[in-house]
Amino acid sequence: MEKKNSVYIGTSLDGYIADSDGKIDFLDTFTFPEGEDMGYYAFMDRIDALVMGRVTFETVLGFNVPWPYQKPVYVLSNTLEQLPADYEDKAHLIKGPLKEVLANIHKQGHSRLYIDGGSTIQSFLKEDLIDEMIITTIPVLVGGGHPLFGEVNQTLIFECANTQRFADKVVQNRFLRIK
Amino acid sequence: MEKKNSVYIGTSLDGYIADSDGKIDFLDTFTFPEGEDMGYYAFMDRIDALVMGRVTFETVLGFNVPWPYQKPVYVLSNTLEQLPADYEDKAHLIKGPLKEVLANIHKQGHSRLYIDGGSTIQSFLKEDLIDEMIITTIPVLVGGGHPLFGEVNQTLIFECANTQRFADKVVQNRFLRIK
Numbered sequence: 001m002e003k004k005n006s007v008y009i010g011t012s013l014d015g016y017i018a019d020s021d022g023k024i025d026f027l028d029t030f031t032f033p034e035g036e037d038m039g040y041y042a043f044m045d046r047i048d049a050l051v052m053g054r055v056t057f058e059t060v061l062g063f064n065v066p067w068p069y070q071k072p073v074y075v076l077s078n079t080l081e082q083l084p085a086d087y088e089d090k091a092h093l094i095k096g097p098l099k100e101v102l103a104n105i106h107k108q109g110h111s112r113l114y115i116d117g118g119s120t121i122q123s124f125l126k127e128d129l130i131d132e133m134i135i136t137t138i139p140v141l142v143g144g145g146h147p148l149f150g151e152v153n154q155t156l157i158f159e160c161a162n163t164q165r166f167a168d169k170v171v172q173n174r175f176l177r178i179k
Numbered sequence: 180m181e182k183k184n185s186v187y188i189g190t191s192l193d194g195y196i197a198d199s200d201g202k203i204d205f206l207d208t209f210t211f212p213e214g215e216d217m218g219y220y221a222f223m224d225r226i227d228a229l230v231m232g233r234v235t236f237e238t239v240l241g242f243n244v245p246w247p248y249q250k251p252v253y254v255l256s257n258t259l260e261q262l263p264a265d266y267e268d269k270a271h272l273i274k275g276p277l278k279e280v281l282a283n284i285h286k287q288g289h290s291r292l293y294i295d296g297g298s299t300i301q302s303f304l305k306e307d308l309i310d311e312m313i314i315t316t317i318p319v320l321v322g323g324g325h326p327l328f329g330e331v332n333q334t335l336i337f338e339c340a341n342t343q344r345f346a347d348k349v350v351q352n353r354f355l356r357i358k
Binding site (some may be wrong): 013014015026029125137139140141142143144148149150151152153155156157158160161162163164165168169170171173175 | 192193194200205208318319320321323327330331332336337338339343344347348349350352354
C-alpha cells in the first residue's frame with residue numbers, strides 16, 4: 001500500500017504557524033463563504049491517521065470542542081507517560097526514533113498519514129520524510145512567531161502541483177517532494 | 180499620478196532570498212521553456228524606476244554582465260559617498276529617511292517603483308510602504324539564509340490577487356496591500 005506523509009497547514013505570508021504569543025488569530029483574518037473548507041475534508045478523507053506532537057495534541061484539547069478527528073491520532077512524545085484517560089480510545093501515545101515510529105504505524109495498517117504540528121513537521125522534514133505539503137497562505141505579515149520551516153539536513157526539492165485561491169484573498173499551494 | 184511601490188522577487192519555499200552563504204543557486208533549480216520570463220518584462224514595463232540598497236547594487240555589478248536595467252535606478256545608501264563613475268548616468272545615490280527619499284523620487288516624475296533587495300524591502304515593509312508583492316516561490320527548502328521578510332511594526336494585511344504556476348514546478352503569487 002502506498003505510504004505517504006502529508007502536511008495540511010495554514011501559515012502567514014511570512015511563514016509563521018503561530019505568532020510570537022503562540023496565537024493563531026491571523027488564520028481568521030478573512031471570512032469565507034459558508035461551507036468553504038478549503039479542501040480540508042477531502043484531504044481528511046484520503047488519510048488513514050494523524051501524527052502530531054504533544055504540543056499540538058494539548059492545543060486541540062485546549063480548544064474545548066468535541067474531539068475533532070474521525071481517524072486515529074498518534075501523539076508523538078518522548079516525555080508523556082500516558083494520555084489522559086478520556087482519550088485512550090481516540091489517540092495513541094507513540095515514542096522513539098521517527099523511522100521506528102512510522103514502521104509501527106504502518107504495521108497498524110495506516111499508510112497515508114497527516115503529519116501535524118510545527119516541531120513534528122520540522123522533525124519529519126529533517127529526515128526527508130514528507131511527501132506532500134498543502135500550505136494555505138493567509139497573506140498577512142505578522143513579523144515573528146513560530147515558523148513552519150526550520151533547519152534541514154539537505155536541500156529538499158518539491159514541485160508545486162496545484163495552486164488555488166479562496167475568497168480572492170488566500171492562496172493554497174500543494175507541493176510534492178521530487179526525488 | 181498613481182504612486183505605487185512594488186516588489187518582484189524569488190524566494191525559496193522556506194522564505195529565503197539567498198542561502199546562508201549568500202548564494203542564490205536555488206533560483207536555478209528548475210529549467211523553463213526558452214523565453215519564459217515569468218512576467219518580469221511586463222512588470223518592468225509598468226514601473227518608472229527601481230529602488231535598491233547598496234548590497235543589491237553591488238551584487239548586480241558583481242554579475243559582470245551588461246547593466247541590466249532600462250529604467251533609472253536609485254541606490255539607497257547612508258554610507259556610500261558616490262557611485263562608481265561608470266554608473267553615474269545609470270544610477271543615482273539617494274539617502275535619508277525613506278519617506279523623504281520617496282518624496283524626492285516622486286518629484287523626479289517616478290511614481291511606480293520597483294523596490295528590490297532584502298534589507299530595502301524589509302525597511303519599506305516596516306514603514307508599511309509596499310503596495311504590491313509578486314513573489315515567485317521556488318519550491319525548495321534550503322533551511323536557512325537571508326529571509327525575505329523580517330520584523331514589522333504592525334500586522335500588514337494583503338490579498339492574493341493572482342496565482343500562476345510555471346513549468347508545473349514553480350508558483351508565483353501576487354499580493355496587494357489591503358488598507
